[in-house]
Amino acid sequence: MMNFKLKNRRILTSILVVLVILLVMIAIGYPLGILSENPDGLERVLIENNGESWLESLSSVWTPFLSWIENNYIAAIIGVVMSVVFTFAIFKFISYRKEKRDNITGAN
Amino acid sequence: MHLPDGLLDPITTIVLWVTVVIILIVAYFRLRSLFQKEESDKIVPYIGVLAAVIFAFQFVNYPIPGGTSGHLVGGTLVAVILGPWASVIILFLILVIQSFFGDGGITALGANAFNMGIIGGIIGFYIVIGLLKIFNKTSMKKEFKVTISTALGSYIAIIFAASICGVELGLAGAIPMEIAISTMIFWHIFIGIGEAMISGFIVLYIYKVKPDLIITKSFIGVT
Numbered sequence: 001m002m003n004f005k006l007k008n009r010r011i012l013t014s015i016l017v018v019l020v021i022l023l024v025m026i027a028i029g030y031p032l033g034i035l036s037e038n039p040d041g042l043e044r045v046l047i048e049n050n051g052e053s054w055l056e057s058l059s060s061v062w063t064p065f066l067s068w069i070e071n072n073y074i075a076a077i078i079g080v081v082m083s084v085v086f087t088f089a090i091f092k093f094i095s096y097r098k099e100k101r102d103n104i105t106g107a108n
Numbered sequence: 109m110h111l112p113d114g115l116l117d118p119i120t121t122i123v124l125w126v127t128v129v130i131i132l133i134v135a136y137f138r139l140r141s142l143f144q145k146e147e148s149d150k151i152v153p154y155i156g157v158l159a160a161v162i163f164a165f166q167f168v169n170y171p172i173p174g175g176t177s178g179h180l181v182g183g184t185l186v187a188v189i190l191g192p193w194a195s196v197i198i199l200f201l202i203l204v205i206q207s208f209f210g211d212g213g214i215t216a217l218g219a220n221a222f223n224m225g226i227i228g229g230i231i232g233f234y235i236v237i238g239l240l241k242i243f244n245k246t247s248m249k250k251e252f253k254v255t256i257s258t259a260l261g262s263y264i265a266i267i268f269a270a271s272i273c274g275v276e277l278g279l280a281g282a283i284p285m286e287i288a289i290s291t292m293i294f295w296h297i298f299i300g301i302g303e304a305m306i307s308g309f310i311v312l313y314i315y316k317v318k319p320d321l322i323i324t325k326s327f328i329g330v331t
Binding site for chain 2: 008011014015018019021022025026029033034035036037038039040041042044045046048049050055058059060061062064065066067069075076079080082083084085086087088090091092094095098099
């Protein structure tokens with residue numbers, strides 16, 4: 001029980017550390033010029049060849065439901081939490097399925 | 109390198125989606141060996157943290173001379189730590205989350221997962237293995253062999269992924285093929301330096317602090 005709590009605390013601390021580093025990077029990285037809001041390699045290639053308005057005019061079959069979040073800090077927090085929850089759920093499911101199958105087949 | 113919706117032609121989009129789905133199914137079955145060797149209670153939360161790290165590094169862009177920027181892709185990095193099959197699934201999930209924010213399209217998810225997850229993860233991983241075989245013949249310290257191989261593997265994989273992305277743009281008719289490939293490679297020659305440095309640094313840090321977390325350690329031959 002103690003070990004379980006300690007393990008969970010370590011994981012939560014790791015996630016918090018990632019989050020704090022990300023928020024600090026956003027807070028000081030852009031003003032100091034360590035980070036940049038310029039277009040990335042692909043965007044640059046598309047803008048150079050077809051123009052920025054063409055890139056913005058591309059149609060999508062759906063509106064990304066989190067695209068309304070313009071605040072970087074909120075987007076960072078939601079993104080990190082979703083990454084952890086999604087990957088945890090999927091990999092837990094894979095390991096659960098494997099254990100279940102092993103129990104049925106009697107494998108070690 | 110996140111392709112938006114409405115850029116690729118339907119055939120390229122479908123072919124890449126089908127390829128990615130097949131590889132995800134293979135990855136699902138291949139991952140069983142990971143859970144056979146490692147305790148799932150230990151490894152699953154760790155995978156979650158690693159996904160958070162990759163999301164965080166993909167979220168922020170570093171400057172590149174000429175008014176461009178780049179961000180970590182992380183496919184090769186995750187593959188070196190957890191293996192190529194786990195890497196494909198993790199990168200796919202991160203790309204799904206990013207598409208919710210409008211960073212990369214939902215129909216282009218197959219192409220993005222192919223470029224960043226499969227080329228970055230699977231091909232990048234085997235480039236690292238090849239480089240390690242070469243470095244194993246030298247008297248270099250083990251951690252530096254892994255670090256340099258990871259950095260070089262990430263660099264080569266990102267340029268390869270950029271050239272494939274150029275082919276996709278050419279096939280879609282968005283940009284003439286030869287221009288798309290050459291300009292994508294040109295910009296990613298610079299962007300790849302950041303990818304190599306971040307990937308190498310993270311692997312070196314893990315190797316120094318807690319080498320047990322590098323699950324592929326025995327496979328990549330640096331036990």
